[in-house]
Amino acid sequence: MKTYCIPLSFSSLLVEAAPIGQDLLLTVRGGDAPHIGCVVLTEPRLSLTGSGSVSCTSSVLSVTGHKDEFLCRTLAEKAAVQYNTRVVCTGGFHIDSVLQAQLDEILAAVREFRFPEKEQLFT
Numbered sequence: 001m002k003t004y005c006i007p008l009s010f011s012s013l014l015v016e017a018a019p020i021g022q023d024l025l026l027t028v029r030g031g032d033a034p035h036i037g038c039v040v041l042t043e044p045r046l047s048l049t050g051s052g053s054v055s056c057t058s059s060v061l062s063v064t065g066h067k068d069e070f071l072c073r074t075l076a077e078k079a080a081v082q083y084n085t086r087v088v089c090t091g092g093f094h095i096d097s098v099l100q101a102q103l104d105e106i107l108a109a110v111r112e113f114r115f116p117e118k119e120q121l122f123t
Contacts, residue, residue, distance in 0.1 A: 001016055003017075028075060029093065037066030042077050071093060
């Protein structure tokens with residue numbers, strides 16, 4: 001298992017990646033109260049554009065009232081496309097009285113996060 005820290009100005013987001021055979025399990029946690037707010041299963045597939053590139057399809061289960069889908073779905077889909085493998089991502093990030101600027105920072109940090117090369121993670 002590999003752990004990656006995504007630093008934020010007010011906290012940090014931890015992403016743990018554990019290969020399971022050719023598949024990948026990701027957990028996301030951070031903030032004041034880490035939790036499981038959703039589960040995302042992402043399956044890679046050929047893009048519907050016909051270009052031959054890899055895209056993906058995701059299924060999401062969310063806990064009522066939790067907004068963790070963006071974090072988990074974004075990370076799962078990035079990994080599924082990059083590694084061309086099935087990915088499950090679960091977890092949650094919670095900050096009491098979160099500000100919009102903090103939410104924007106979290107979303108930008110997750111969008112910018114880059115997984116390592118496949119050989120670095122799956123060996």
